[in-house]
Amino acid sequence: MANRMILNETSYFGKGAIENVAPEFKKRGFKKAVVVTDKDLIEFKVVARVTDLLEKEGVNYELYDGIVPNPTIENVKEGVEFVKNCEADCIIAIGGGSPIDTAKAIGIIVTNSEFSDVISLEGVADTKNPCLPIFAIPTTSGTAAEVTINYVITDEENKRKFVCVDPHDIPIVAFVDSDLMMGMPKSLAAATGMDAMTHAIEGYITKGAWEMTDMMHIKAIEIVGRSLRDSVNGDQKAREEMALGQYIAGMGFSNVGLGLVHGMAHPLSAWYDIPHGVACASLLPTIMKYNKDYTDEKYRDIAIVLGVEGAIDMSLEDARDAACEAIDQLSKDVGIPATISELGVKEEDLPQIAEDAFNDVCTPGNPRDTTVEEIIALYKSLI
Incomplete structure (x- = not known):
């Protein structure tokens, strides 16, 4: 079986990476952008650090700031209409996963x-056509x-999230600038960082893993x-190191998939309406233990x-336990909630949540096959 690798065309890393946004826009011959982001990033002047550069270089853009933390179908539809009405020929997405994910769907x-x-x-x-070109600024x-x-x-109506996988949606340029990440509060840095660790670990042990993605995930x-x-x-x-580590993990898991942590998150x-990173982080240590004999x-x-x-010299069983304990300790050290009941999860909802x-x-990629009953038990162990 052939293994496929898809990566974005160009990426800039490090302090000052955003200074390349306007030059890339002009070099590619774009005429007008829609900046897709959320209101918090505008309030805290993060977006202005990019738009000030656009204005200085005469880049024509309009601002769509309607993104919510867990973007919805209606959120996407509203964004599509906004972009169409602007007659934009590219999107500049600024934010975490929510603005960039929404930009992909819109595009x-x-x-x-x-x-x-x-x-x-x-x-x-x-899909038949590449999406509207996207510049992504995490x-x-x-x-x-x-x-x-x-x-x-x-999908708010049916209380579920759905995952879309499409090579046509990958941003053409990424600007991974750690300066923009300095404003993250501790809780957000912890949750998104543990999400990156989840990507790396699940990508490393998923059924689709192979040598090229293994080298990415273990480094991440x-x-x-x-x-x-x-x-x-x-x-x-x-x-800055975290910005690089999470990107390397993304290079891998995007091509081989994830597992049960994401399936349950x-x-x-x-x-x-639990932030995605928090949900993943709260589940990771428990699911690692569940999977340990299949890795x-x-x-x-x-x-x-x-x-x-x-x-390196431990028995395999002890090494597996040590890996689980190390991640459990990391999770505790950065303040991740130890139970999902702290996040508002109700035991009476678990049968339907487990079905979902x-x-x-993501669930079929898990190294250990599972059942609804086992998923319920895993959730209950964290109540």
Whole structure:
């Protein structure tokens, strides 16, 4: 079987990366952009750091700031109409996963109008045309939406999130500028950072993993493991490392998929509007333990790059336990909630939530096959 790799065309990394936005816009001959973002990033002057550069260089743009934390079908439809009315020929997405995911859906529908209901984009949609070109500027260190072919939309009516996978939606240019990430509060840095760790670990052990993605994921685990604590405490060098680590994880999992952590996290966000990173982070240590006997030597690799003393000489069972304990400790150290009841999850909802998790597109990638009953038990263990 052939393995496929899809990566975005160009990326800029490091302090000052956003200074390349206007030159890239002009070089590519674009005439008008829509800046897609959210109101909080405008309020905290993050967006202005980009738009000031656009204005200085005479870039024509309009601002769409209607993005919500778990973007909805209606959110996408509203954005599509905005972009069409502006007659823009590209999108500049500024933010975490929500603005960039929404920009992907908007961009796909603008050039593939037969998917205007949004819901038909679920799974692997048969789109014919590349999306409206997207420049992606992440402001968090976690989702890697700037380098993936995936995006997630919330179906509010049916209380579920659906994942869309489409090579046509990948941003053409990413600007990974750690300066824009310095304003993250501790809680957001922790949640998005643990989301990046989840991407790296799930991508490393997923059924579709292979050598090229393995090298990306194990390096991402190493970078996130050594940097996340200091990043949460506001250290600029650590935040720059986290920006790189989450991007490397995205390069991998975008091409091989994820697993049960994401499968179980998506319905928690859909039912209770829990931020995606928080949902993933609260589940990761428990699901790692659930999967440990189905991962060959990979948990030993994880323990080694996380700096567990003696991991290389441990028995396989002890190495697996050490990897789980290291991630559990990291989660505690950065303040991730230990139970999902703290996030508002109700035990009476678990049977339906577990059905949604079982049917999530990420779940089949898990190294251990599961059942609805086992998923319910996993949720209950975290109540």
